[in-house]
Amino acid sequence: MRREPPRTIGDYAPLVFPAIMLVVFFVIPFSTMIMVSFFRRDQAGFYTPDFTFDNYERFLSAFFGGVLGFSIMLAVMVAIVCVLIAFPFTWMLTRASRRVQVVWLVAILSVLSLSEVIIGFAWSTLFSRTAGITNLLVAVGLMSEARALLPGFGAVLTGMVYQALPYTILVLYPAIVRLDPTLIEAARTLGASPVRAFANVVVPALRNTIVATLIMVFVFALGSYLLPQILGRPQHWTLSVLITDQAIYQSNMPFAAAMAVFLVLMSLALVGLTLLVGGRREAQA
Amino acid sequence: MSGTVFRRVLFTVVGIFLAAPLVVVAGVSVNERQSLTFPPQGFSLSWYAQIFTDQSWRAALVNSLTLAATSAALAVIIALPLAWFLWRRIAPWANIFQLLGVAPFILPPVITALGFLTFWATVGAYGQAWTAAISHAIFFVTLPLVTLSLGFNSIDRSLVEAASTMGANDRTVLRTVVLPLILPYLVSGYAFVFVLSLNEYIVAYMTVGFTMETLPIKIFNALRYGYTPTMASVTIFFVAVAALVFGLIARFGDLPKLLGALSGDEK
Numbered sequence: 390m391r392r393e394p395p396r397t398i399g400d401y402a403p404l405v406f407p408a409i410m411l412v413v414f415f416v417i418p419f420s421t422m423i424m425v426s427f428f429r430r431d432q433a434g435f436y437t438p439d440f441t442f443d444n445y446e447r448f449l450s451a452f453f454g455g456v457l458g459f460s461i462m463l464a465v466m467v468a469i470v471c472v473l474i475a476f477p478f479t480w481m482l483t484r485a486s487r488r489v490q491v492v493w494l495v496a497i498l499s500v501l502s503l504s505e506v507i508i509g510f511a512w513s514t515l516f517s518r519t520a521g522i523t524n525l526l527v528a529v530g531l532m533s534e535a536r537a538l539l540p541g542f543g544a545v546l547t548g549m550v551y552q553a554l555p556y557t558i559l560v561l562y563p564a565i566v567r568l569d570p571t572l573i574e575a576a577r578t579l580g581a582s583p584v585r586a587f588a589n590v591v592v593p594a595l596r597n598t599i600v601a602t603l604i605m606v607f608v609f610a611l612g613s614y615l616l617p618q619i620l621g622r623p624q625h626w627t628l629s630v631l632i633t634d635q636a637i638y639q640s641n642m643p644f645a646a647a648m649a650v651f652l653v654l655m656s657l658a659l660v661g662l663t664l665l666v667g668g669r670r671e672a673q674a
Numbered sequence: 675m676s677g678t679v680f681r682r683v684l685f686t687v688v689g690i691f692l693a694a695p696l697v698v699v700a701g702v703s704v705n706e707r708q709s710l711t712f713p714p715q716g717f718s719l720s721w722y723a724q725i726f727t728d729q730s731w732r733a734a735l736v737n738s739l740t741l742a743a744t745s746a747a748l749a750v751i752i753a754l755p756l757a758w759f760l761w762r763r764i765a766p767w768a769n770i771f772q773l774l775g776v777a778p779f780i781l782p783p784v785i786t787a788l789g790f791l792t793f794w795a796t797v798g799a800y801g802q803a804w805t806a807a808i809s810h811a812i813f814f815v816t817l818p819l820v821t822l823s824l825g826f827n828s829i830d831r832s833l834v835e836a837a838s839t840m841g842a843n844d845r846t847v848l849r850t851v852v853l854p855l856i857l858p859y860l861v862s863g864y865a866f867v868f869v870l871s872l873n874e875y876i877v878a879y880m881t882v883g884f885t886m887e888t889l890p891i892k893i894f895n896a897l898r899y900g901y902t903p904t905m906a907s908v909t910i911f912f913v914a915v916a917a918l919v920f921g922l923i924a925r926f927g928d929l930p931k932l933l934g935a936l937s938g939d940e941k
Contacts, residue, residue, distance in 0.1 A: 395765055403762075404755065404759050404768060406755060414812045416774065421796055483935075494930065499917040504874065510905055510906075511909060514901075563933065566935040584680075632788060636880070
């Protein structure tokens, strides 16, 4: 059966239900949120309709600007660390036997499905004084006394890399596994060592994939909400934490919505910027 | 050869990193005393029993399972006709719906969650259990959409052509040829949503957080008031469920292919 353009009204029938669901429950909520970001806060209820830029102005204060800067810095670090680990790992994985690949993929999917809550709990246990890794170090004599490694920036970063790493591997997997093997064979025949073939053939061939993955992991990490709270101090809280705090605990929906809209714009801008830089480099090469 | 050594080292390091939290949590979960000590002292499965015997943990478990089952079913019902239409018809503008299906998953989750919160609050349905099911279905519809698109693209069109030359109409072709062929992709799409919904926190929290406790919400609330080893046993229980589901997919389907690799016969 070839693909055909729809001819009768009936041909559109399969589209009706998905279209209604996606418009009513995604497009409208998203638009509602944008609208609310211009509303005024109402102490009694949620908000009163209005058209004001107050919420945005308030957000552009030094404090929230600082939080935004920290969120972006943290997300960039997570993205870079994840790709640095995941790229060679995924490459090695695709060179392994099908059986080995399946076992790793099941393990990675299981870790990927872990809730942020559970990851936070697991790492807070691991970093704690009573049940943490420092006890192991004491046991083997590397440390004299167990101590807590949290709250702190290192703990937040570790937790977020843990959360994003399986995701990074799965995003890289399809592109790497489909890379034409003759490319590497050619490089090897010409005398390149495996490391050189990897650095001079594989990495450049997948440059676009790497850039795309960096962006996806960056946006993913930007959404991290619980880990900074469980593993960090208040100064390690991200914009996602503040958005939730405003929406749920301060009942200031318009302000929360304004921050969310700003977060979307920020991610889109950074994505666009990265694509632009990536595209220009591509053109030069 | 140095490449093999490097691979062993890298695999070991990544393996330890991914497994370390689970090893510690597993240890804590079988601790005999009600404290977080590692290595565990004594051995007891009572914390696992508590997931099922303690009223509040059991309620949270039931809530999570119900939510996961219904939202996964809804996500598949949304994704299937859309993926079918995109495969069957030439209508480039229809791709916008595919984009809409992927967007909630790509955006930082707090934004999708806040969108739902403002929406449900505005229409006055905030806190109802069914709103969480719809929200999760929309949030995760990407997954069946992706697996089903892969499934449709793997169908040999000449096979379908043959059926229709023999006189089968669209509906018969769909029922007897297409659906059996994409069933594995349908099942895996369902399973992906099920497992991720089971563990999802922020969307559930923003839609029903104060009226219905799912397991992740329950764990987070419990975290604030101090640790109980039940949290550890729930964690291990969840990982086991996920590993089981994905293990079954791998056993009965081609997992690398589902995740984007080419056909399994090549290696």
